[in-house]
C-alpha cells in the first residue's frame with residue numbers, strides 16, 4: 001500500500017497549460033518578412049502623403065494686378081511697384097520696344113534694394129556690389145548666388161499685368 005504519490009518530473013500546471021513559451025517567442029522568417037513589408041508599406045504611404053500635401057501647399061496663389069500702361073515706361077526706363085503685397089517692392093524694366101521684365105527689388109544676398117544701372121545695363125545692389133542680369137535676373141557679380149525672383153508679366157491690351165512670381169530663373 002502506497003501512502004505517498006510518486007512525484008512526477010513535470011509540474012502539474014504544465015499538463016494543464018501545455019504552452020511552449022519558448023516556441024511562442026520564436027519569430028519565423030515569414031513573420032519577420034511580413035513585418036518588414038508592412039512597415040515599409042506604412043513608411044511609403046506616409047511619405048507619399050507628405051509629398052502630396054507639400055505639393056498642394058507649395059502652390060501659392062498670386063493676385064492678378066495691373067502694373068502700368070505700356071507707354072508709361074520709356075525704353076530702358078524703370079517703374080517701381082509693389083507686388084504681390086504693398087510691402088514687397090518690385091522693379092519693372094522696359095528692355096526693348098516691346099519687351100518688359102520685372103523682378104523683386106530685394107537682393108537675394110541680404111535683402112538690400114537693387115536698382116537699375118543704365119551705364120552697365122544691370123540691376124545692381126549697393127550693399128556689397130552685387131549685380132544681376134536684366135534678362136533673367138541671374139547673379140553676375142558679388143555675393144548673391146540666387147537669381148532675383150521674377151514677376152510674371154502678361155500684356156492685356158495696352159496694360160502690363162502681373163500674374164505671379166517665378167522663384168528660380
Ligand code: FES
Nearest residue numbers: 107109110125130
Ligand atoms: S545685399 Fe545685395 S549684395 Fe549683399
